[in-house]
Amino acid sequence: MKPHSLLLAPLLLALVAPTGCTSLSRMSQVAMDHSLPIGPPKDHPTEVAFSINASPTLNGNPNSLDVAADQDRALAPSPYAVTLSAGDPYALTEKIGVLFEYLQAQFPAMSPVELDEGDESDPARSPLEESGPGSYDDPQVALTLPRTTSVASALVATPIAITILQLRDDSLLRNTVYQLLEQDPAKALRSTYIRSDDYLLRPGQFKYIPFEPIHAETRFVAVIADYRGHENASWRQVLRIPPRGRQIMLSVLVNDTHIMLKEED
Numbered sequence: 346m347k348p349h350s351l352l353l354a355p356l357l358l359a360l361v362a363p364t365g366c367t368s369l370s371r372m373s374q375v376a377m378d379h380s381l382p383i384g385p386p387k388d389h390p391t392e393v394a395f396s397i398n399a400s401p402t403l404n405g406n407p408n409s410l411d412v413a414a415d416q417d418r419a420l421a422p423s424p425y426a427v428t429l430s431a432g433d434p435y436a437l438t439e440k441i442g443v444l445f446e447y448l449q450a451q452f453p454a455m456s457p458v459e460l461d462e463g464d465e466s467d468p469a470r471s472p473l474e475e476s477g478p479g480s481y482d483d484p485q486v487a488l489t490l491p492r493t494t495s496v497a498s499a500l501v502a503t504p505i506a507i508t509i510l511q512l513r514d515d516s517l518l519r520n521t522v523y524q525l526l527e528q529d530p531a532k533a534l535r536s537t538y539i540r541s542d543d544y545l546l547r548p549g550q551f552k553y554i555p556f557e558p559i560h561a562e563t564r565f566v567a568v569i570a571d572y573r574g575h576e577n578a579s580w581r582q583v584l585r586i587p588p589r590g591r592q593i594m595l596s597v598l599v600n601d602t603h604i605m606l607k608e609e610d
Contacts, residue, residue: 387590390558393566395509396609397597401549404573405500405601502548505599506571509554511539511563515583518567523575539563546599556592563588568597570604579603 427444431437510530512518514537518526525533530541539560546552559566565585572578584606586593598605 389590390561391587391589391591391593392556392558393586393593393595394556395552395554395595395597397507397544397546397550397552397554397599399505399546399548399550399552399599400502400601402500402502402601403546403548403599404503404505406503406573503573504545504547506543506545507597507599507604508569509542509544510534510565510567510569511541511560512565512567512583513537513539513562515565515567515585518565518569518581518583523569523571523580526569527571559586559588561588566595566606568604568606570599572602577602582606584608 429437429440429444431440508526508530510518512534517534517537521533531538539562544552563586565583567581567583569581570578572580579602582604584595594609596605596607596609
């Protein structure tokens with residue numbers, strides 16, 4: 346063997362060894378985890394992750410109850426009404442006792458007079474039992490109840506349901522109504538439908554959905570949201586994505602009246 350051939354042999358071995366080790370390492374990883382894709386990155390299915398943010402004032406409910414107004418209407422105006430309040434039961438009992446003593450002093454009651462068995466006359470009773478309430482109206486003074494003012498209750502934010510869709514085409518989604526999608530998205534979208542994932546978001550919630558390969562036939566990703574007033578809200582967004590060779594982070598912003606879907610940088 347020639348001397349220069351002996352010098353080239355170690356060099357070739359040094360160049361081939363790293364490639365062989367890399368291939369063996371990749372093969373061992375695939376053998377341990379069968380979900381790992383085989384081949385160059387451009388041949389792998391596109392992976393998509395979602396970063397979802399919901400508005401803190403989301404889906405305001407205009408029919409929320411005004412508790413204070415209901416409490417004010419609970420007691421109708423009456424000439425005989427007493428309101429007592431205290432910090433503990435003992436203080437309240439003391440106030441009730443004081444009020445009772447005051448009423449007894451101001452309006453003493455007369456007990457029936459014991460009569461003989463032969464006396465058939467009616468027993469004497471308190472004059473308050475037969476008399477009605479006194480009248481203290483002054484014809485020169487007009488008394489009226491305060492005008493009832495209705496205060497609009499603040500909107501209460503409520504959770505919202507969203508659905509992430511994988512589609513072959515977006516034409517049917519862009520020309521349908523939310524009620525059909527809510528009932529059966531696969532039936533409403535027919536052959537363009539591939540997959541759907543449902544989520545329920547609280548007002549102000551952040552949710553992260555990790556990377557996952559899309560379906561081989563997926564060409565569009567869409568997000569729809571269940572707003573209370575669909576006629577006044579932009580409840581759907583669609584984005585076209587390449588089927589292979591990409592890793593895409595999508596940002597979903599669920600605002601009060603519209604939803605936004607865009608690719609993050």
